[in-house]
Amino acid sequence: MSDQQVKNSDGDDSCKQNGDFNHLKELLLGEESRQIAVLEEHLENPELHAADMGRVLHKAVQINQQQEPGALADALAPAVESSLYASVRKDPDSLGDALFPVMAPAIRKSIISIMHGMVQSLNHMLENSFSFQGLKWRLESMHTGKSFAEIVMLHTLAYRVEQVFLIHKADGLLLQHVSFMEEDTQNADLVSSMLTAIQDFVRDSFQVEANDSIEKLSMGNMVVHIEAGSKIVLAAVVRGNAPAEFTETLQQRCELIHKQMAGALEAFDGDASVFNAVRPDMESCLLSQTASTPTGSNLKAKLMLSALALALVGWSVWGWYQADREQKLIRALDALPGFVVIRSGDEQGALLIAGLRDPLADKPDKLLHQYGFSNDDVRLIWTPYQSLERAMQIRRARAVLKPAAKTRLNIDQSKLIVSGVAQSSWLERARALQPALPGISEIRSDQLVLSDSPEYLLQEAIKQLQPPTTVRLSISGETLIAKGKAPDAWLKKAAIVMNIVPGIKVYDGSAMINMEADDYLLAESVRLLNPPSSARLHVYQGILAASGKASQQWVERTASAAALVPGIKAYDDSKLVNTQSDVYLLSESIRLLKPPSSVRLTVDQGILIATGKASSRWVKKASRALHIVDGINGYDYSNLVNTRSNAYLLSQANRLLKPPSSVRLSVRRGRLAAKGVASTRWINNARKRVKRIAGIRSFDTNELIDVGSNAYLLAKIKRELQPPATVTLKLNKRELIISGIATTAWAQRIGKLILHIDGVDTVWQQDLVVIEKALATLKRMLLNADLRFVANTSQLMDGETSKIQRLAKQLMKQADLMRITQAHVQITGYSGLLGEQAEVLALSRAEMVKRELMKHGLTSKRVKTSGQKTQNEGWAARLDLVWRALP
Amino acid sequence: MSRILQKKVCLLGAFAVGKTSLVSRFVNGIFSDKYLSTMGVKIDRKSLQLDDVTVNMMLWDVHGEESVKKVPAAYMRGSAAYLLVIDGTRSATVDTARELHARMRAEVGDVPFVVLLNKVDLKDEWELSDADVATIREEGWECLMTSACTGENVEAAFIRLADQMIA
Numbered sequence A: 001m002s003d004q005q006v007k008n009s010d011g012d013d014s015c016k017q018n019g020d021f022n023h024l025k026e027l028l029l030g031e032e033s034r035q036i037a038v039l040e041e042h043l044e045n046p047e048l049h050a051a052d053m054g055r056v057l058h059k060a061v062q063i064n065q066q067q068e069p070g071a072l073a074d075a076l077a078p079a080v081e082s083s084l085y086a087s088v089r090k091d092p093d094s095l096g097d098a099l100f101p102v103m104a105p106a107i108r109k110s111i112i113s114i115m116h117g118m119v120q121s122l123n124h125m126l127e128n129s130f131s132f133q134g135l136k137w138r139l140e141s142m143h144t145g146k147s148f149a150e151i152v153m154l155h156t157l158a159y160r161v162e163q164v165f166l167i168h169k170a171d172g173l174l175l176q177h178v179s180f181m182e183e184d185t186q187n188a189d190l191v192s193s194m195l196t197a198i199q200d201f202v203r204d205s206f207q208v209e210a211n212d213s214i215e216k217l218s219m220g221n222m223v224v225h226i227e228a229g230s231k232i233v234l235a236a237v238v239r240g241n242a243p244a245e246f247t248e249t250l251q252q253r254c255e256l257i258h259k260q261m262a263g264a265l266e267a268f269d270g271d272a273s274v275f276n277a278v279r280p281d282m283e284s285c286l287l288s289q290t291a292s293t294p295t296g297s298n299l300k301a302k303l304m305l306s307a308l309a310l311a312l313v314g315w316s317v318w319g320w321y322q323a324d325r326e327q328k329l330i331r332a333l334d335a336l337p338g339f340v341v342i343r344s345g346d347e348q349g350a351l352l353i354a355g356l357r358d359p360l361a362d363k364p365d366k367l368l369h370q371y372g373f374s375n376d377d378v379r380l381i382w383t384p385y386q387s388l389e390r391a392m393q394i395r396r397a398r399a400v401l402k403p404a405a406k407t408r409l410n411i412d413q414s415k416l417i418v419s420g421v422a423q424s425s426w427l428e429r430a431r432a433l434q435p436a437l438p439g440i441s442e443i444r445s446d447q448l449v450l451s452d453s454p455e456y457l458l459q460e461a462i463k464q465l466q467p468p469t470t471v472r473l474s475i476s477g478e479t480l481i482a483k484g485k486a487p488d489a490w491l492k493k494a495a496i497v498m499n500i501v502p503g504i505k506v507y508d509g510s511a512m513i514n515m516e517a518d519d520y521l522l523a524e525s526v527r528l529l530n531p532p533s534s535a536r537l538h539v540y541q542g543i544l545a546a547s548g549k550a551s552q553q554w555v556e557r558t559a560s561a562a563a564l565v566p567g568i569k570a571y572d573d574s575k576l577v578n579t580q581s582d583v584y585l586l587s588e589s590i591r592l593l594k595p596p597s598s599v600r601l602t603v604d605q606g607i608l609i610a611t612g613k614a615s616s617r618w619v620k621k622a623s624r625a626l627h628i629v630d631g632i633n634g635y636d637y638s639n640l641v642n643t644r645s646n647a648y649l650l651s652q653a654n655r656l657l658k659p660p661s662s663v664r665l666s667v668r669r670g671r672l673a674a675k676g677v678a679s680t681r682w683i684n685n686a687r688k689r690v691k692r693i694a695g696i697r698s699f700d701t702n703e704l705i706d707v708g709s710n711a712y713l714l715a716k717i718k719r720e721l722q723p724p725a726t727v728t729l730k731l732n733k734r735e736l737i738i739s740g741i742a743t744t745a746w747a748q749r750i751g752k753l754i755l756h757i758d759g760v761d762t763v764w765q766q767d768l769v770v771i772e773k774a775l776a777t778l779k780r781m782l783l784n785a786d787l788r789f790v791a792n793t794s795q796l797m798d799g800e801t802s803k804i805q806r807l808a809k810q811l812m813k814q815a816d817l818m819r820i821t822q823a824h825v826q827i828t829g830y831s832g833l834l835g836e837q838a839e840v841l842a843l844s845r846a847e848m849v850k851r852e853l854m855k856h857g858l859t860s861k862r863v864k865t866s867g868q869k870t871q872n873e874g875w876a877a878r879l880d881l882v883w884r885a886l887p
Numbered sequence B: 001m002s003r004i005l006q007k008k009v010c011l012l013g014a015f016a017v018g019k020t021s022l023v024s025r026f027v028n029g030i031f032s033d034k035y036l037s038t039m040g041v042k043i044d045r046k047s048l049q050l051d052d053v054t055v056n057m058m059l060w061d062v063h064g065e066e067s068v069k070k071v072p073a074a075y076m077r078g079s080a081a082y083l084l085v086i087d088g089t090r091s092a093t094v095d096t097a098r099e100l101h102a103r104m105r106a107e108v109g110d111v112p113f114v115v116l117l118n119k120v121d122l123k124d125e126w127e128l129s130d131a132d133v134a135t136i137r138e139e140g141w142e143c144l145m146t147s148a149c150t151g152e153n154v155e156a157a158f159i160r161l162a163d164q165m166i167a
Helices: A002-044 A046-067 A071-090 A092-129 A132-144 A148-156 A182-206 A244-260 A262-266 A273-283 A299-335 A365-370 A390-401 A424-436 A454-465 A488-495 A518-529 A552-564 A582-593 A616-622 A646-657 A680-692 A710-721 A744-756 A771-784 A800-813 A815-821 A837-855 B019-028 B092-108 B120-125 B130-138 B154-166
Strands: A159-168 A174-179 A216-219 A222-228 A232-240 A339-347 A350-357 A378-384 A407-412 A415-422 A442-450 A471-476 A479-486 A506-514 A535-540 A543-550 A570-578 A599-604 A607-614 A634-636 A640-642 A663-668 A671-678 A698-700 A704-706 A727-732 A735-742 A762-764 A768-770 A824-831 A863-869 A877-882 B003-013 B041-050 B053-062 B081-087 B113-118 B143-145
Touching (some): A002 A046, A046 A071, A071 A092, A092 A244, A132 A148, A159 A244, A159 A273, A182 A222, A182 A232, A182 B041, A182 B053, A222 A244, A232 A244, A299 A339, A299 A350, A299 A365, A390 A407, A390 A424, A415 A424, A442 A454, A454 A471, A454 A479, A454 A488, A488 A506, A518 A535, A518 A543, A543 A552, A552 A570, A582 A599, A607 A616, A616 A640, A646 A663, A646 A671, A680 A698, A704 A710, A710 A727, A710 A744, A735 A744, A735 A815, A744 A768, A744 A771, A771 A800, A800 A815, A824 A837, A837 A863, A837 A877, B003 B019, B003 B092, B003 B154, B019 B041, B019 B053, B019 B081, B041 B154, B053 B154, B081 B092, B092 B113, B113 B130, B130 B143, B143 B154
Parallel strands (some): A350 A378, A415 A442, A479 A506, A607 A634, A671 A704, A735 A762, A735 A768, A824 A863, B081 B113, B113 B143
Antiparallel strands (some): A159 A174, A159 A232, A216 A222, A222 A232, A339 A350, A407 A415, A535 A543, A599 A607, A663 A671, A824 A877, B041 B053
16 A cells, blocks of 8 residues: 555656656657647558568669668569468469469470370371381390380480570670681571571561460481570570470570570670680580480301301201202113112212123113212112013013114003014014014014015115106016116116116016117107298207298297207207298398399398488388398388488589588479578589489579679678668669668768768769758748638639649648658638638638648648737738657 | 670661662672662671770661561661661662651660761762761761762771760
8 A cells, every 4th residue: 555655646746746857758749749640640650661662672673772782582482482372372373373474485385295105105106116227126125125116215315505606686686606617606696696687587487476486496317406585695506416305405494594694795795705704504515415326246257157156057058969860860770671670879089889780781880970979879689570561571572683773672561562664584483583583472564564565675675766657566486577668778777777776587678668879869859949831940968949931929938948858959040041041031032022233131130221312113112021021020220321312413403513601502303592691703613514414303492692793792782771661771883872761860970981882983972851850941931931811701812723733732742741740731820800800811811821822732641720819010920840859 | 904895786777778788888898789688687796896885786777667567677687786777879868867866765765876878889879969978967867978888887887886885
């Protein structure tokens, strides 16, 4: 209680003191106290405190990061981890949603990478499953207890990471480069830029998403793995098959470098030296793995075993071959006639063969050689015996019976069959000896021909003598009879048949004809050649001769056919005259045609040819030669000259008269005519000479021009002057007269020429009318003739009619000239009247003049009229001459 | 201390203005008058030593711009500088260069570039007048008259670009 009181008393006291103190405090620190209270409030009140912190927290974090980088992150890490953990436990979706944009590409990338790895190993597994390698690996898998896939991977994953590039992503610049080989580093910066450019190029070209990039470039067995981060690109050049994990390794390195070099990347200005720091990281990517290859350690053992096996095989083959050879020999010996092999075996390295042998059998040496054995290799022990084999039996029969070479022996079961040819004496002896042959019960001789039988003898005679078909042989007892015909040689051969065929004792050839006898040959020749009655044949000592006459056909045919007559050795036709031969025909022609001495005859292949000169009469006769001379087929008289023919006479005339080249002679029916130009002397000579030519009856010189004659001279002058058709030239005793109508041009041309014409002394050309001159004269005359009329009428004044008549007379004189030049008189009438009547009157006046002119012979074609009125009186019609211009 | 810098440089221009020839002249020192159209992109490298800096220019010789085949943005991306090539004998190539310039700006921003008025060896056949060239220069474009055929100004152009890049 007291404590309470004390306390209370103290309390009262202290209360009083406190009150003062507080008052004092209030006075001194009133404002501060309130501020402290507010601060206290902020510190104590969590809400206010949190609000304060919120205002400065971001600044505080920034300062903290600057002062102690990482400290805050370290401090926060557990809290963040646990809060994330709590958040996921509470609601995984919200965090999943927030992380989705980050996670999804990463997961996708990872899955693709894993899938690719799986496909790769699967490929290898499949590739190697069915090969020899595959089987080997399967065995290895069974042996080691590892899975097959594991073994495949082990062997196939041989690779080497050769280079790793660290590339600045934005500009493609090389930050760092590590390589297996030093020389690769030279162009690394170019490669780096180019890789980036390729990335850009592909991205630009193929419309891919912004963050997609090339992850792998592969060429042959080289692959470039490209791992792109946000700022850098890590590219690894790998030769061979890198395992799928390698991509992961590369990813991890990329992330690591990102983290480590974040600052340097941010500040990168082209200086790459700071990135030397990441070299170790990159070098750790230079991985490699070698595929194990089988070693050759047991090669020797294998070789030895192989050699041994080879020797063993060789030895067994040789043994087998040797045994086979021996067996073959034994079988062959046993099969040999007269041999029986009973046993065989090996005796001191040699082959022992023992058995039975017929003494008549062949020696076995040949067989031994055939099988490649020598006498030393084989020992033979034979016991003699008689073999009943067919071959041995025949051999034995031969030895006993000794048959002739033509006799054949054979065995049929127990019968000895004798065939071929043998004498009957031999057959008898054989039958007697038969019991001495073991195993032979009888001898059969049905196929044996006895050499002393007639059939055999005839057969032999035919065989030996070879008679021609014309001979027939027969046997009578021991006599050979021949009939028919045969050449001399055969007859001689047949006569000694006894010496050739044993068994034939006599030859009878009395009925034979010798085919080489002359009378036989003649008969044959006549029969075969059939000569005409005019020819005769002879044969002497085999030579055929023909004489007399025969046609060419028979002569020719016989010349070749005679040699074909059997037995004829030669043919002589020198005494035979060929009635168709040219020589015979010529003599006949001369005899029958009797040609004159000036004719020479020849005959060529039946054609009669006559040359020389003959009269028409003889020629006429000769042309009938075909009928006169037998055997002449035709004639040729083209070279025979008919002395009365025109051609012959002409040639004679040419030869004798020798005309100059300007003269051409012709002959017709005995009249000689000469054409052309010749001298008077030649003409006179010719007239004399022509009388010496027989057959020329007259000489015609009408068309022959004498060089000295006027006609020749005139022709020459015409050639020179070439006068027109209207001009006539005449020559009268060296005086040339020119008349007719000509142009001035021609007249002027000849003016000079006529002064120098040979053979002309004077030229007369008064009668030559020169066109232009004559027409001009006429024109002048007409123009001067003004005709007057009675006023206002078309009646001519007195005296004018006679004027017109004179004019017409003059015009008519030159009518030819007017026609040639087609000239006409132009009459113009005039009148002094006024009005329309003037022209009518003028024209009627002109017509009046025309009528007057026509009265005196002018044709209307040569007169033309027109009318004109004029004031000028004094005359009333005017005339003019108009012609066409001359060429 | 010497530094090695790598730079991506794009060559842009209408078709047949001579981009590939310029690269060939600059990198290999040769010229062929045979025209081979570039498909996609061809990349060459040329190192230039500027003071203590070695600039490895990765030259992206992009195919010529055509109405039916535009240069894709992917090739432009990451370029540290670029060359705009104009064919002096064809004034239409100036418009193409302008369009490419605009697209390049949009893709990589304000990076150094030099304009090459190429084929100066064929000056007789030029469609571009001096006035046209002056107009181009007035736009603030740095222009160089070049010829891949004679080699005139080719090296100078690339060196100028490298200078700007390391400045």
